[in-house]
Amino acid sequence: MGHKLIANRQLPHCPLLALCGHVYNEITECTEQPCDGFYWVHVSTQSWIDQVQNGVGMGQTVIVVSPQLALNELQQALQAGARGYCLESIPLDALVDLIHAVEQGGIWVPGGMLGSLVSLLSQHEAFSFFDETQLTLTDREKQVVNEVLTGASNLTIAKTLSITVSTVKDHMASIFRKLGVKDRVQLLLKLGQFQKLRR
Structure with a gap:
């Protein structure tokens, strides 16, 4: 399964680098060949919400990645159609759980944010x-x-x-x-x- 990471900065300690192998600057750079995995859009990416919407519009599964969790980012990510939101430093076991949950049709929200999200909704x-x-x-x-x-x-x-x-x-x-x-x-x-x- 191929995964593609879109970010505008270096992510030296990000476990997603091992999964994706290459970092793209924009989602349009990596959509020429269909991806059977996920598109991981980092919030450092210019117009990251547009990038998420573009990926979703192409029928791709998009996960938003952030250096620090924030409820407003989570809300924006889900409104843009992302199927998940996680830290760039997500532990490997949580990364595996995220992928499995989204592949099964679920939405991934970090556990500590779930209560805040439901309260907001x-x-x-x-x-x-x-x-x-x-x-x-x-x-x-x-x-x-x-x-x-x-x-x-x-x-x-x-x-x-x-x-x-x-x-x-x-x-x-x-x-x-x-x-x-x-x-x-x-x-x-x-x-x-x-x-x-x-x-």
Whole structure:
């Protein structure tokens, strides 16, 4: 799978360099040959929002990369059609998780920003709250959801509930299926609130 990195500055410690191999200045430089991977657009790129929109307009999967996470950048990236937003220094294991999540149709948002994003989205006039009485989740699945509401990672949830990470992933898959969502962002939007679920 070929990935292409678009940035206007050197990124010596960026794990994406190993994945992409070459840095382009503009998305138009690297679109002559179709890419079966992702386009990674760094916010240092001139008119980076336009670059994201161009890539999305060509039917490409675009991820926005930043030296420092900022809610306004995340919002702009998602509004432009990006499928993810991450640090330029994203750890390799998180990079693998990001790629897997987006390949499965999800959107990648750094865990620490998820609560802020959903809070921002919940202020939109079309937002409505989910009726908890409609949940068909088991008690254990509700415990997992309650941990997700705190922004906990799968590893943290596993430690808190004294279960394996694999079991957490199984519970998350079941929760997503039961609620008809693809990822944590959609789960939080569907729930529409940060109140702990009753068991």
